Amino acid sequence: MASHIVGYPRMGPKRELKFALESFWDKKSSAEDLQKVAADLRSSIWQQMAAAGIKYIPSNTFSYYDQVLDATSMLGAVPPRYGWNGGEIGFDTYFSMARGNASVPAMEMTKWFDTNYHFIVPELGPDVNFSYASHKAVDEYKEAKALGVDTIPVLIGPVSYLLLSKPAKGVEKTFSLLSLLPKILPIYKEVIAELKAAGALWIQFDEPTLVLDLDSHQLQAFTAAYAELETTLSGLNVLIETYFADLTAEAYKTLTELKGVTAYGLDLVRGTQTIELIKSNFPKGKYLFAGVVDGRNIWANDLASSLSTLQALEAVVGKDKLVVSTSCSLLHTAVDLVNETKLDDEIKSWLAFAAQKVVEVNALAKALAGQKDEAFFTANASAQASRKSSPRVTNEAVQKAAAALKGSDHRRATNVTARLDAQQKKLNLPVLPTTTIGSFPQTLELRRVRREFKANKISEDDYVKAIKEEIKKVVDLQEELDIDVLVHGEPERNDMVEYFGEQLSGFAFTVNGWVQSYGSRCVKPPIIYGDVSRPKPMTVFWSSTAQSMTKRPMKGMLTGPVTILNWSFVRNDQPRFETCYQIALAIKDEVEDLEKAGINVIQIDEAALREGLPLRKSEHAFYQKWAVHSFRITNCGVQDTTQIHTHMCYSNFNDIIHSIIDMDADVITIENSRSDEKLLSVFREGVKYGAGIGPGVYDIHSPRIPSTEEIADRINKMLAVLETNILWVNPDCGLKTRKYAEVKPALSNMVAAAKLLRTQLASAK
Secondary structure: OEEEOOOOOOOOOOOHHHHHHHHHHOOOOOHHHHHHHHHHHHHHHHHHHHHOOOOEEEEOOOOOOOHHHHHHHHOOOOOHHHOOOOOOOOHHHHHHHHHOOOOOOOOOEEEOOOOOOEEEOOEEOOOOOOOOOOOHHHHHHHHHHHOOOOEEEEEEOHHHHHHOOEEOOOOOOOOOHHHHHHHHHHHHHHHHHHHHHOOOOEEEEEOHHHHOOOOHHHHHHHHHHHHHHHHHHOOOEEEEEOOOOOOOHHHHHHHHOOOOOOEEEEEOOOOOOHHHHHHHOOOOOOEEEEEEEOOOOOEOOOHHHHHHHHHHHHHHHOHHHEEEEEOOOHHHOOOOHHHOOOOOHHHHHOEOOHHHHHHHHHHHHHHHOOOOOHHHHHHHHHHHHHHHHOHHHOOHHHHHHHHOOOOOOOOOOOOHHHHHHHHHHHHOOOOOOEEOOOEOOOOHHHHHHHHHHHOOOOOHHHHHHHHHHHHHHHHHHHHHHOOOEEOOEOOOOOOHHHHHHOOOEEEEOOOOOOEEEEOOEEEOOOEEEEEEEOOOOOOHHHHHHHHOOOOOOEEEEEEOHHHHHHOOEEOOOOOHHHHHHHHHHHHHHHHHHHHHOOOOEEEEEOOOOOOOOOOOHHHHHHHHHHHHHHHHHHHOOOOOOOEEEEEEOOOOOHHHHHHHHHOOOOEEEEOOOOOOOOOHHHHHOOOOOOOEEEEOOOOOOOOOOOOHHHHHHHHHHHHOOOOHHHEOEOOOOOOOOOOHHHHHHHHHHHHHHHHHHHHHHHHHO
16 A cells, blocks of 8 residues: 655754755855755655655655745746846745845745745736746756655646736736636646656646635636646656645546546545545546645544545545545644654654654555554554543633633724724824834844753843843834834744743643744744643733833733634644634733733734635634634723734735724734735725724835835825824834844834825825
């Protein structure tokens, strides 16, 4: 029985690629140095999978930034502003598209489906001259083959590539991206021909958009694309891989009738209903790559249950046509549990990271083939039983408090207009008030202090002194820049979710459980294994300390319950909304303690609220109801004069704007600049928004420093669709990934732009 892995984490067990990328970007190392690190990681990954017994090992899943940008490079779809003149795309052009450069901004970045991974959105139009401009897929296949590993090259499928794209600036929004299929398929044919010539026997096309709500025209595009590729694909085994959700009956029919396709990869973890479609009608002679090992969470597989599922499927598709696989790429999970030296043995026994999931896949394949490892299965069953019965998982008081939430919508008693009036009397802010989103640059010295405190190398007194000094520096800088509502810079936090999880019960933490978010940015999601509560205040000391340093309003900075949920590895033994309500109650306690401590502005970030939106529209309403309710729970008890902010970043918000309004925050700051001010189109179309709103005026994920004039122009575009008295001026997101040399001039220009517009508005009266 064969086994397959959809994809594997790229960063390395100790984030080797992250550090190599950042060294290269900082001009501290060469392109050759970066390529050497990447080659070593690829070699290690391929050989690890081969040693574990995996038959179908992927190549071209490694990326220096993201796999969609790799496809853009392969197709030569470089926007003209980057000055690319043809030929093989190099690092300069590639990273300029991803990160921008001194003269032009980066391409838009958004979330990869409903994950915390991001991709660079292709900008396409009728005038794009596609050409074969990156031979990465072929080069990596040959590289693996030279190491003695025969792989399945993986490409983003042509239809999904187009459906994930957007019309370029200046192109009509109604332009049909699918009309570009005839222009990109010739490049796909070139790539396929080169892979065949190099000796490839299989090819994997990732077509994840098949799990979305597609109309008949979109589904027909898949049929047309693979019919056109059929002759070129002749002689190859072709796997179409989907993931993250069930297929509709129409999409399943389209998929299983595609010309020239040998195998179908299906997510049977998040797509359990797809199993019924397989049982009712699976094409004879085709392979099923059954994704039964979860690629998006860190819980050990229930091997007995998965084996039962596989045996039922084997009876449908045939013994020689069933391949055991992961539900999606393992990119979304941590790398190797072996590196976790501080997790206690009980919790560790409940977990499986990418390396362990590879072993699980192979163990299931061997068991199906009659070579079951009884000891491995027995240990797994014991761990499953331990998790179900462990007293540390359940807290009856928490469950009772969460159950009591039913029957109330937890809205604040006064409407937002009246609250804003009360808050303005207290805060006395100017028109177009300026603020930042929370974090300030995390310097090497600051990281050293936190690291040494965690390692008990410095005392708590020395740590508190160092953090207070950093807060004072950030406060003084903001006052010098004349920012209106200040933040303390979050110097005590490495990560916004990890920081809170460390202080909440029901959470566990890893040492090296890093997961790529975008580019070199990695996060270390906490593990929610049990019921959640707040034993003691978490941020009150630092917020009060910061407020004591200034007469200006100081924001208390919290992460909201939905974001903590969506940016954690969440327990899978109860519904997600129940866990979210528990977190909401814990944050509510913190909000009320901040208010008692004299903090008049409290920001509860819900950066990931849109990210958790189910892929199916039929499931949207239920998710939005409990997600928005969870946010309202956190702040329903504060006074009218306490201003509640929230923040959202890097997603498509237009389709949830009414839920955003329903959150009933006093002020929302939201990503806007990198997505070509797409957010503003909602207000142009007549949506009325009465609360404060701060669409970001510049992109913090790029080192580029915007001019005062550029920011003022952005503010003017906002004023064309938003009332002056509700508009705030702020960056797109937190500043922790930037350097002070970038932050100071950017914020200075931002404040100058706000003042310029205030003067113009005053003179116009």
